[in-house]
Amino acid sequence: MDPVQISLLGVPGRAVLWALAIAAFGVFGWRIYQLVGLLRQGRFENRFDRLGWRVGHFLRNVLLQPRIFNERSIGLPHFLIFWGFVLYAGCFNWGLIRGLLPFVPIPYPDEVPVVRLFLELFAVLVLAGLGVALARRLFFPPKYLHLSFDANLILFLIAVLMLSNLFGSAFTQVAEGSPATGWAPFGSLLAAALSGVSKGAAHSLAIAMWWLHMIVVLGFLVYLPYSKHLHLLASPFNVFFNNPELPADLTLPGAPAEISAGASRWQELTWKQLFGGFSCAECGRCDRSCPAAAAGFPLQPQQIIQKVKQHLLATTIDQPRSAAGSPAPSLIGDVFTEGEIWACTTCMACMNCCAVWNEQVPLIVTLRRHLVSQGQVERTVQDMLANLTRYGNSFGKSDRMRAKWVQSGGLKIKDARKEPVEYLWFVGDYASFDPRLEEITRKTARVFQAASLDFGLLFEGERNAGNDVRRVGEEGLFELLRDRNLQTLAKARFQKIVTTDPHTYNTLKHEYRVDGRPLEVVHYTELLDQLIRDGRLPLKPRSNGPVTYHDPCYLGRYNRIYDPPRRVLAALGLELREMPRHRDTSYCCGAGGGRIWMEDTADVKERPAENRIREAAALEGVRTFVVACPKDIAMFRDAVKTTGQEGRIAVQDIAELVWDAVENAMTPAKGATA
Amino acid sequence: MANPILVLAEHLRGSLTEVTFEMLGAARALAQSTGAPVQALLVGSGVEPLAAQLGAADSVLLVDRPDLANPSSEQVSLAAEQAAGKTGAGLIFVAGTNVSTGIGTLLAARAKLPLVNFCREIKVADGRPTFVSQLFGGKVFAEVRMAGDRGVVSLYPGAFRAEAGRADKAAPVERCDLQAPPAKVRFRRFVEPETGDVDITRQDVLVAVGRGIQSQDNLALAEELAQVLKGAVCASRPVIDQGWLPLSRQVGKSGMSVKPRLYIALGISGAPEHWEGMQSSRLIIAFNTDPKAPIFDGSQYGVCGDLLDYVPALTEKLKARSS
Amino acid sequence: MNIVVLLKMVPDTVEELNVGADGRSLDAEFLRYKLGDPDEHAIEQALLLKEKHGGTVTLVALDAPEVDDVLFTALAKGADRAIKLTGAESPPGTPVLAQAVAACVRGVWNPLPADTLILCGSYAIDDLEGELAPWLATAFEIPLAMVVAGVQIEDGGRKAVVTREFFGGLRGEFELDLPAILGIQSAEKPPRYVPIAKVRAAMKSARIDSQAAELPEPPAGLELGRMAKPEAAGHAQMLEGDPDKVADQIIEVLAQQSLI
């Protein structure tokens, strides 16, 4: 049976199919041509390198979709729908070729038993999935799902596709009078139910089902690139063109002056930044993970992505006639508010969970760069930037005070600019200048000394590494700080860099280059872990917990260092009770991306750090909240106060705990000291 | 007997300002060791009644003319130059306040007199005064002398005691005239402080409350203290977070930076984020139950104790004093 | 408008200030210079006026360490021309500075154009011998206003109406005929931020005119004696006793500082 060999109102079926196909592909192709044309107006960014990695990345994340499974209820259904889509799309094209080009010596896909089996299996699975989705929408609609007409229409059409396949299979069986077969289990069942239909009618109905199927798919093809389902087409490319260095390394490709000034019009975004919106599935994962959104700030990472797309289309190919000639809205002000651009902590939670690998943080930083280039920066941030420019630290202290903690603690530490050391300790601003942290910094030094570590400092030669500066959008100042540091580093002799600050760690590791090569940088948790494993630290724990541990964004999600701190805690004999959000779902303290410098606003419902402390306080028996980041001490000690958890939970740096055990081991007679 | 000391009385909106009495006090103290007479110079329109308060001077020179209402710095300096010329004054004291800044320098520039600015203290040795000047925002003090007996001294407001410049008696008043061209700078009007919530960055006195205040009810203690000191209440972040005061009253890193003349910290621990906003205050007095609270490390005066006990007593005494 | 901003570098008090071996000057070892806060505001006010009324902003500064950075930053913000007066070995006192600046200004404009407004910081932390603005007002015989916190231009550029700060939020409005000189306390808006990239661009594209300063002999009237650092504040002086006694001590302190 060849469904094309019929005559529709006197026109040969094949000709009708040709006409429909040309029309549908024409409309589809025109739209794609327009969209690509828009992308080409964006700035160029090379995402065509490292093809091997890209293919692997694509295979893993498009074909297996591990990130889809991070939300359990939708994981499997989406996975099935995706593969059903791939199968059906493949078979559609196959059938179309067969129908259009009779001389091609292939059967129709459903004439191949295995294919037919899979088509039926998926049809039923998809229908079941749709049933679940329908029930969910009707009876337990999740808050964040809005039931758009668009979405309902699509679900309905998918159902039509599946049903037309199953009924087509059944009617074919009835028409051909063929026996029930395991290759078409559901078709056979249906056929049995439809056995009352005459052969002739069944034949016509089977053909009708084929045409219905093809027409719906062709309609889909037309509809797809005009709807949110564009993501079906775009997202595989989005994954393929992902840049794995982002957002840890925000180095601008080429970095000519106009790029460092960010974007004020969509044409100043890169093609990849424009493309992100086409790929977004509006799944809301990023919004749900965003600490700024949860705190009540006017930021939703999904909107950051979506607004680019809406603005792009609405001012170009989808511009209503009436709006032609009116001045284009400006990217900042009309499209994005300053509030949303500044609210981001660059915690990377959104990028870490986006199943289509969208890149929100670089986009936000690009917009910030524009604001900074116009001097539109709030007062407190201006002060910090001015301090950093003049003194090289955000505290506005003289650089000569940077190593005050060394002298005032009576410590002797090598100057790495004067004598060679194995480890250069890049201390960072908070650990150097914040009076609350001085003692912790000294304890860290004592731990290093107890392990006979050969280490030294840059003393007043050190400058802020520039992590926050770059993320606030002050690219020029970042370069200034980096260049100064690199000059100083060039004079020092060392093998590796160690730092306690994850922000500094990230930037030194990913954004600094010496002769084109990255520096070798370790975080102190890694170093402590190593020293303990090498048996270089005598440990005699004083307590056994239980404690909980907070994964800093820039250590965890950015650099995937999850186990070394946990091994250190285990070596200290501390029982670790994890918070519900840990490792890569850890919750930001709210300090990153320059947020720690910004003014409080009235929008805040609950600061991220407070939310986090409440999470920890809810853990049975946990009285110690362990951190591995100097800024976390400031953020969480404050949050402990403001949530009224004083005396209930204490924030401690992991180095303090290590020093406790080391000191205990080194003073055998007395045991505990005050 | 040394040349007279001429004190340029400062007044605004019909009253003498505090610094006038500080200058008179300083002049009296100096006169005591040099034997110089103290003369006050009062320049303005309809200011004659104020002369009665200048009894700490030996005599008052009055330049009272209708065109001298809210006079420009230039007119006042001209008046001072002519008065000094007439009485043979040696030292001329002017106030280093917002109201008077510029007068002393104009006078020195025009009359080619030496000038000492930011004077906080006057010492006398061998009958000659040495002026101690506060430089670089108080980081360094410099001792300066004048080569001759004539010169202008600009006194730092708040550096001398006003008590010493008040007297119950009145001094004889002598009217003078002024030879002056028409004013180049003309007064238009006063601009009142904006109403609405207080702008804490413009206050001279701030009473700051922290978590040690414990409850919203206790805020009244701070309000009352601020009222007698003619200042306003501000707070650390936790107090603002409680919603007890608006965000515009928050002092610190994520709030306002303030530099009042007096900052009274009630139950504030002195976290770095708070310090950042108030470290430039001229005088800090802290109340805290914790003797180790970091706020004490940077304050000039500290009271270790419960603010609920200490603040009411202070407010009462201040009230009693002003009434 | 012809807007001239006179800038003065002052020691940065963030760095440790030590008295030198001679006991009469600052130890140069840790000394760094920066622009005083009021001068920053003077630049901002000049730029605001230029944006509103057009014209040019000319900067005049005496040479000092880091002055180039300051001038390029101001050029990047929108100033049009920068003149640096060289030749002073150490920072001169206000009378000498005033004469050097006045000579420079006269060298460029003689007489001053009618729409000239000269701005400078209302005070500087090292103004031992008085503020700059009144000296210049005397030298040019033009009207002066100090502690200015707002400037309007009226009568098509013939008149400036300024707001002066008094105290406790009270301000007064004065009018001056141009040309005039203003000591700026604060600009109508906080000084703007200029990104480093723009400063770097200005360093490439803009130029600082260097001129030898005409430095007269300092007047002989003052003898600078000893300089010293105040005793370190360190820890608060603790007031002891029952609430009444403590209150008395505090009142004593407040009275001493004329706060009550």
Ligand SMILES: Cc1cc2nc3c(=O)[nH]c(=O)nc-3n(C[C@H](O)[C@H](O)[C@H](O)COP(=O)(O)OP(=O)(O)OC[C@H]3O[C@@H](n4cnc5c(N)ncnc54)[C@H](O)[C@@H]3O)c2cc1C
């Ligand atoms: C990014 C960031 C930004 C911040 N920004 C700001 C900011 O702008 N402004 C700000 O203030 N804070 C800010 N903080 C918070 C800051 O770290 C401190 O937590 C906060 O300043 C503490 O406020 P406090 O001194 O009132 O409270 P606490 O630190 O709890 O101090 C209360 C004090 O009161 C004393 N006390 C208790 N009872 C009495 C009593 N009866 N009598 C006398 N004393 C008593 C206690 O001994 C204690 O010293 C910020 C924190 C972070 C992390």
Ligand code: SF4
């Ligand atoms: S990086 Fe963090 S704060 Fe920023 S948008 Fe993403 S989730 Fe929100």
Ligand code: SF4
């Ligand atoms: S950006 Fe990614 S995570 Fe966010 S809604 Fe779109 S697809 Fe989902």
